[in-house]
Amino acid sequence: MRQAEHAASREALDLAVLDVNLRGEMVYPLAEHVMERGIPVLFLTGYGLGVLPDKFRRTPILAKPYDLLALEGAIDRLLQSDIRSQKTLISVSKSRRDQH
Numbered sequence: 001m002r003q004a005e006h007a008a009s010r011e012a013l014d015l016a017v018l019d020v021n022l023r024g025e026m027v028y029p030l031a032e033h034v035m036e037r038g039i040p041v042l043f044l045t046g047y048g049l050g051v052l053p054d055k056f057r058r059t060p061i062l063a064k065p066y067d068l069l070a071l072e073g074a075i076d077r078l079l080q081s082d083i084r085s086q087k088t089l090i091s092v093s094k095s096r097r098d099q100h
Contacts, residue, residue, distance in 0.1 A: 001025055005033065013039045015078055017071075020045040020052070028053060035059075040082045042074055 001022060008016065008030060016034045018027045020043050031041050032055075045051060046064040062074045 001027075001030065004030055008034045008037070008039075013037075015040045015042065015075065015082070017042045017044065017075070019043075020047060028056065031056065031059070040078050042078050 004027075007013075013034070016031070016039055018031055018034075018041060020027055027043075031043070034041055041059050043052065043056070043059055043061045044064055044066070045061060048063065049057070049061060052059070052061070060074060060078055062070060
């Protein structure tokens, strides 16, 4: 987990795919850190939605077991969603700047 926390703090990441439980350790603190940096997160879990804390209920989740096509699709949707939200943010920022 320490290596992941180090990478999450220093690396340029497009997204993070995180298994909810890594050898008995829950990844929620890592997910929170990554999300604070504006990096989208995809959770992998065999536990179902009920295991996620409330603040992560809107975070995309892929149930295990999954196949490669399902993982690729989830990643594509997450990246496309992030691109759309960035365009919206840029558009809003430009319109606010134009008003001044």
